[in-house]
Amino acid sequence: MRAAIVIVGAGVVGLSTAYQLARAGLRDILVLERGTVGSGSSGKSLGGFRVDFSTEVNIRFSLESLKALEGFADEFGVDPDLRRIGYLLVTPSEALAARLRENASRLARFGVEVELLAPEEIGARWPYLYTADLAGGTFCARDGTIGPSELAQGYAAGARRQGVTILEGAEVVGIEVRGGRVMGVQTRTERVETTRVLCAAGAWSAWIGRMVGVEIPVRPVRRQVFVTGPCPAIRGEVPQVVEVGKGWVFRREGAGFLIYGPQDPAPEGVASLDWGSVGWAVAAAAHRVPPLAEAEVVGGWAGLYDISPDNHAILGPVPGLEGFYVATGFSGHGIMHSPAAGKAMAEVILTGRARSIDIAPLTIERFARGTLLEEPVTAHRQGDG
Numbered sequence: 232m233r234a235a236i237v238i239v240g241a242g243v244v245g246l247s248t249a250y251q252l253a254r255a256g257l258r259d260i261l262v263l264e265r266g267t268v269g270s271g272s273s274g275k276s277l278g279g280f281r282v283d284f285s286t287e288v289n290i291r292f293s294l295e296s297l298k299a300l301e302g303f304a305d306e307f308g309v310d311p312d313l314r315r316i317g318y319l320l321v322t323p324s325e326a327l328a329a330r331l332r333e334n335a336s337r338l339a340r341f342g343v344e345v346e347l348l349a350p351e352e353i354g355a356r357w358p359y360l361y362t363a364d365l366a367g368g369t370f371c372a373r374d375g376t377i378g379p380s381e382l383a384q385g386y387a388a389g390a391r392r393q394g395v396t397i398l399e400g401a402e403v404v405g406i407e408v409r410g411g412r413v414m415g416v417q418t419r420t421e422r423v424e425t426t427r428v429l430c431a432a433g434a435w436s437a438w439i440g441r442m443v444g445v446e447i448p449v450r451p452v453r454r455q456v457f458v459t460g461p462c463p464a465i466r467g468e469v470p471q472v473v474e475v476g477k478g479w480v481f482r483r484e485g486a487g488f489l490i491y492g493p494q495d496p497a498p499e500g501v502a503s504l505d506w507g508s509v510g511w512a513v514a515a516a517a518h519r520v521p522p523l524a525e526a527e528v529v530g531g532w533a534g535l536y537d538i539s540p541d542n543h544a545i546l547g548p549v550p551g552l553e554g555f556y557v558a559t560g561f562s563g564h565g566i567m568h569s570p571a572a573g574k575a576m577a578e579v580i581l582t583g584r585a586r587s588i589d590i591a592p593l594t595i596e597r598f599a600r601g602t603l604l605e606e607p608v609t610a611h612r613q614g615d616g
């Protein structure tokens with residue numbers, strides 16, 4: 232078997248890139264996925280999207296992606312279930328509240344309106360929230376949610392229409408390198424001859440990197456989500472509420488609500504729901520949203536965050552290994568940034584440079600150079616959403 236490029240991973244990032252490459256005219260694109268389309272982190276995500284970030288590169292990725300998400304139904308024939316419920320970021324920490332204010336003025340320079348809110352204002356607008364211990368918060372009405380599975384299926388259908396081959400149940404077990412360049416890919420059952428490989432393996436990217444002797448600093452972190460039944464005391468609009476500094480998220484879903492459980496490292500790359508942690512989730516929920524103390528937890532799931540050392544994606548070629556590219560480490564933001572990432576990666580692979588957006592700050596070289604980025608409000612060590 233022969234391919235112009237092999238993309239490892241059929242999550243939103245690999246599929247978005249495959250679609251953009253095909254649209255730009257590349258043929259013989261092969262996506263290899265050991266599970267099924269979207270069966271990795273993409274299918275476990277909450278699908279939140281927001282513009283409210285601390286770094287210019289993340290803000291630009293959100294704004295570019297948002298344009299594409301607004302046109303997603305027309306382009307892919309799949310409704311992405313875009314809901315502008317807004318993001319409410321709150322914190323009891325004075326230091327983080329100051330960073331939220333800085334973010335708001337940075338976003339104003341991009342034409343994005345973010346409301347700065349005192350605890351009393353938050354309490355008046357969303358009376359089901361406990362606000363006495365808060366230092367402040369921000370609300371961005373432009374933010375909201377999208378359907379992660381809708382995105383994955385839409386990209387896959389669009390890519391297939393453009394002639395991309397997506398093989399499910401095809402685990403990559405080796406990558407052949409000769410003379411400093413990629414020569415082929417080995418699955419459990421066959422060898423694919425290719426001179427280009429894109430690692431879009433999300434939380435499992437470090438394992439792919441080891442196949443070619445490259446350290447890809449992405450670690451899997453388990454995130455658990457619990458689903459509650461109805462809670463009639465919570466009335467009116469419910470935005471996506473993120474308690475920055477605690478890693479706790481809450482929003483309405485159907486008749487009930489979604490609440491985050493604790494996060495923990497998952498070095499083996501496996502995540503299953505631990506019912507033992509439901510107590511943590513309910514206690515965190517009952518603190519910030521007291522009416523939830525009465526709600527019944529009716530289900531949940533677990534998935535992996537794809538965390539990089541500075542909570543930013545890693546995009547581009549890998550110097551010293553010709554033909555090997557990475558698009559990974561989105562650190563909990565891969566769904567929302569998948570449109571811009573796919574486009575930029577296709578440009579880099581085909582022309583050597585991303586024209587639609589500057590991805591230079593996201594090079595893998597930044598870890599060796601020590602030019603890490605800083606996302607203080609949403610840094611994963613503090614938790615985000």
Ligand SMILES: Cc1cc2nc3c(=O)[nH]c(=O)nc-3n(C[C@H](O)[C@H](O)[C@H](O)COP(=O)(O)OP(=O)(O)OC[C@H]3O[C@@H](n4cnc5c(N)ncnc54)[C@H](O)[C@@H]3O)c2cc1C
Nearest residue numbers: 240242243244265271272273279403433534564565566567
């Ligand atoms: C609970 C939870 C909530 C989240 N909430 C949000 C959110 O609100 N907003 C947001 O934007 N993001 C969110 N995320 C993060 C988001 O899901 C990820 O950033 C995104 O899905 C990454 O997409 P990906 O394509 O890079 O990776 P994935 O979707 O994980 O795709 C990688 C694929 O590679 C495959 N693979 C791995 N190894 C191999 C191999 N050897 N051979 C073949 N295939 C292989 C895997 O099976 C997988 O399907 C959340 C994640 C979780 C777990």
